[in-house]
Amino acid sequence: MNFRDLVVISTGNLRRMKLRTLLTSAGVLIAIAAFVSMLSFGAGSQQNIEQQFNKLGLFTTMHVYPKDGSKNSDSSSSPRLDKEAIERISSIPGVNLVYPYDAFSVNVSLGDTIVQSKAQALSSVAFQTKIFSTLLAGSSFTSDTSREAIISDELLKKAHIDTPKTAIGKSVVISVKVSTIDSGLTHIFVDKGESLFDRAKRIDIDSLFKKAYRSRILRSEANEVARRFVNGFMNAQEVISDTLTICGVRESRRMGRTRIEPVIIPFETAQRFKTGGLGGSPMEIMAAITSGTLFSEQDRLEGQNFSQVTLDFDPKVPYTRIKDTVEGMGYRTFSFAAEFEEVQKVFLYFDMALGLIGLIALSTASLGIVNTMVMSINERRREIGILKSLGAYETDIRALFLVESGAIGFLGTTAGIAFGWIITRVASAIAKHFMEKEGIPAVDLFAMPLWLIGIAVTVGVGVSVVAGLYPAARAARVDPVAALRNE
Numbered sequence: 001m002n003f004r005d006l007v008v009i010s011t012g013n014l015r016r017m018k019l020r021t022l023l024t025s026a027g028v029l030i031a032i033a034a035f036v037s038m039l040s041f042g043a044g045s046q047q048n049i050e051q052q053f054n055k056l057g058l059f060t061t062m063h064v065y066p067k068d069g070s071k072n073s074d075s076s077s078s079p080r081l082d083k084e085a086i087e088r089i090s091s092i093p094g095v096n097l098v099y100p101y102d103a104f105s106v107n108v109s110l111g112d113t114i115v116q117s118k119a120q121a122l123s124s125v126a127f128q129t130k131i132f133s134t135l136l137a138g139s140s141f142t143s144d145t146s147r148e149a150i151i152s153d154e155l156l157k158k159a160h161i162d163t164p165k166t167a168i169g170k171s172v173v174i175s176v177k178v179s180t181i182d183s184g185l186t187h188i189f190v191d192k193g194e195s196l197f198d199r200a201k202r203i204d205i206d207s208l209f210k211k212a213y214r215s216r217i218l219r220s221e222a223n224e225v226a227r228r229f230v231n232g233f234m235n236a237q238e239v240i241s242d243t244l245t246i247c248g249v250r251e252s253r254r255m256g257r258t259r260i261e262p263v264i265i266p267f268e269t270a271q272r273f274k275t276g277g278l279g280g281s282p283m284e285i286m287a288a289i290t291s292g293t294l295f296s297e298q299d300r301l302e303g304q305n306f307s308q309v310t311l312d313f314d315p316k317v318p319y320t321r322i323k324d325t326v327e328g329m330g331y332r333t334f335s336f337a338a339e340f341e342e343v344q345k346v347f348l349y350f351d352m353a354l355g356l357i358g359l360i361a362l363s364t365a366s367l368g369i370v371n372t373m374v375m376s377i378n379e380r381r382r383e384i385g386i387l388k389s390l391g392a393y394e395t396d397i398r399a400l401f402l403v404e405s406g407a408i409g410f411l412g413t414t415a416g417i418a419f420g421w422i423i424t425r426v427a428s429a430i431a432k433h434f435m436e437k438e439g440i441p442a443v444d445l446f447a448m449p450l451w452l453i454g455i456a457v458t459v460g461v462g463v464s465v466v467a468g469l470y471p472a473a474r475a476a477r478v479d480p481v482a483a484l485r486n487e
Contacts, residue, residue, distance in 0.1 A: 007403060014407060017376070021408060024372045027365035028412025029419060032460045035358025036420030036452065037427075042351040044424075044447035049343060056258075057130030057312070058336035060096075062322060063257055064089065064309040065332040079330040081306045089309065092325050094317030099126040101308035103261050104273065108151075109173035110159040117155060119174065120261035121270030129312045131258060137164035138248030141266045149174065149244040150264040154252035164249035174263065175241040176273040191228040199224070240273050257334055258310070362459065365412070366467035369405050373471030376404070377478070384478045394476035401472035402465055409464020410457075417456050421448055 014021045053059055067078040079085060081100075090098045102121040107114055126132050127140035141148050149172055153164055161167050199221070207213040244265065253260065313322050319337040326333050377384070384397060424446035432442040 007407075011407065014404060017372075020372055020375075021411075024368045024408050025412035025415065027368040028362070028409055028460060028464065029416040031358065031362035031365040032413045032416025032456055033420040033423060034361050035355065035459065036417055036448075036456050037423045037446075038354035038358055039351055039452055039455070040420065040424045040446040040448055042347055042354055043449055043452055044428075044445045046344070046347045047447045047449075048443050048445075050340070053336060053340055055130065058258070059319075059340065060313050060315045061129070061131070061258070061336050062311050062313065062319065062326070063334040064311060064326055065307070065334070066305070067330060067332055081309055081331065085329075085331075086306075086309060088329065089311060089326060092322060094314045094322055096312045096314060097125050097128060098309060098311045099123045099267075100306040101259060101310065102267070102270065102306060103259070104176060104270075106263060106273075107175040108155065108263060109175065110151075110155075110161070110170070113159040115155065115158050117263055118261040119149075119263035119265050119270065120259075121267045122264050123267045126310075131260070132250075132264075135248045135250050138168040138246070140248060142247075144266045144268040146247075146266050147242070147244050147269060148247040148266060150248040150250055151246060152250055152252040152262040155262045156249060167246050167249055170246050171243050172246055173241055173243050174265070174273070175239055178238055178240055178273070242269075242272060244269070259308075359459070359463075362463050366463050369408055369464055369467040370471060372408070373401055373405055373468050374474070376401075377471055377475045384475055388478070397478070398472040398476040401475050402468050405468025405471070406461050406465045409461045409467075412464075413457055413460030416460065417453060420456075424448065 064081065066081045086098050086100060089095060099122060103118050104121075106117055106119040108117050122132070124141045124144050132140070135150070136153055138150070140150070151167070151172065156162070156164060156167055203217060204213070208217070250260075250264075252262070311322075311326075313319070319335050323333050323335055323338070387397065387400075428444050428446050431445050435442045
């Protein structure tokens with residue numbers, strides 16, 4: 001018998017056992033529907049992450065950090081992440097642009113509202129990347145020296161402005177508190193109403209000839225001078241303000257390692273807020289002390305050490321090549337492409353776990369196929385005897401029952417895929433409703449790619465054929481003489 005004969009005979013047999021075939025296929029249908037629904041959730045989650053990565057251009061984005069001194073035995077030799085480092089990284093083949101992360105605390109005055117927030121100095125070239133190129137309204141900076149600002153829609157809501165377009169062209173006052181050497185020196189002479197001359201009056205001149213008294217006074221006054229300087233430097237801060245024009249409004253996003261602050265200011269314009277002194281951040285002050293630029297404003301601005309630098313590279317260049325080059329220069333890196341590979345591994349294990357649950361259900365359904373085929377053998381012994389007496393081989397009988405079990409599996413699998421798709425659509429609609437209700441951007445949690453359909457068909461039909469191996473072997477061993485004699 002050829003394959004066409006096997007299909008015709010098998011179809012005829014299944015048609016005669018309509019109810020039994022339908023019930024057996026229903027078991028496969030339920031199992032495949034569960035299998036498809038669960039894997040569809042994993043595929044949808046992975047697809048959403050991949051779409052977000054593509055939308056923001058994260059596959060071609062890499063962060064660079066200074067080496068962690070605690071993990072480096074020779075931390076003194078770790079290169080600085082300053083302007084010179086940015087120029088070196090920019091010269092790496094395949095790197096399109098490099099820009100630093102430079103943030104500081106600000107007070108934002110917009111209309112009648114004053115909000116404490118953070119601002120980020122950003123070069124205009126950064127708006128060539130997908131992360132910054134998408135705005136809700138307006139446009140990017142005209143230049144790095146323009147007196148403009150881009151603010152987030154979340155900041156607009158705090159200022160009671162609901163429409164991003166209405167904010168374009170409005171003035172916003174940015175204020176920064178800075179610590180200056182002058183304020184520290186001033187407090188050395190006068191602090192809390194007490195001057196150095198008042199303290200000098202309390203010193204016993206005659207006792208200064210005694211070594212113990214003289215040492216105690218020197219230590220006491222040195223500590224007092226240091227305390228006054230730090231108090232004035234940290235607490236008596238000056239306020240530097242500038243009025244900028246809102247040129248764009250962007251959507252607030254939680255970007256993880258890619259930090260985007262509520263206020264973005266052109267890089268050169270932001271330097272005006274630093275010319276008066278250091279910000280109030282202890283880390284910034286310690287960095288200035290460590291680098292030896294605490295008392296030199298020009299050196300501090302030129303030798304600024306950045307905590308993070310972001311680079312955008314050509315998608316045709318493997319990220320591993322750039323990663324190895326940057327790390328060879330003595331820096332740490334974080335690549336979103338490498339992170340996505342790790343995410344894919346997690347989803348692979350996740351899909352395997354979900355698929356295993358579906359296979360357990362499908363294995364249970366396969367028992368129904370075994371039962372149906374065994375019952376069919378007992379009912380069709382005469383048919384098997386006639387086929388063998390007409391010259392059919394055992395392999396033909398075995399193939400006939402395998403085709404029947406495969407047909408049951410294919411029928412149940414096809415219906416199961418359709419039913420699973422319906423389940424995912426209903427579940428997705430319900431999930432989107434709750435997302436919109438909670439103010440979360442609605443996304444489709446399920447996906448039905450072609451590879452999933454292919455796997456479902458392969459697994460469904462494969463398990464059904466395997467389930468038919470025992471009944472097929474049993475049918476092939478039927479003695480035609482005994483079968484016809486009994487009839």
